[in-house]
Amino acid sequence: MIAFATKTAPLCPHCGRPMRLARTVPRLGGLPELRTYECRACGVSFTQAAEQDEDEEAAHFFAEAM
Numbered sequence: 001m002i003a004f005a006t007k008t009a010p011l012c013p014h015c016g017r018p019m020r021l022a023r024t025v026p027r028l029g030g031l032p033e034l035r036t037y038e039c040r041a042c043g044v045s046f047t048q049a050a051e052q053d054e055d056e057e058a059a060h061f062f063a064e065a066m
Contacts, residue, residue: 010048012039019044 009018019037022045027033033050 010037012042012044013046014044015039015042017041 009020011017012019017039019039022036022038024036025034027050034047035050036045036047038045
């Protein structure tokens with residue numbers, strides 16, 4: 001299980017440092033957005049599917065910013 005430092009920055013399961021978002025794959029049809037995180041310190045990376053409420057929250061944030 002991956003621990004989260006914040007809502008968007010998971011902690012590295014190997015060294016415990018915050019990971020950085022390396023890339024995203026937009027959601028397609030009924031499939032969720034995929035997010036790949038990397039730890040620069042130890043080279044660990046993983047990809048996870050975004051939760052539906054996270055996608056809606058991000059869309060709302062960007063809509064308000066415009």
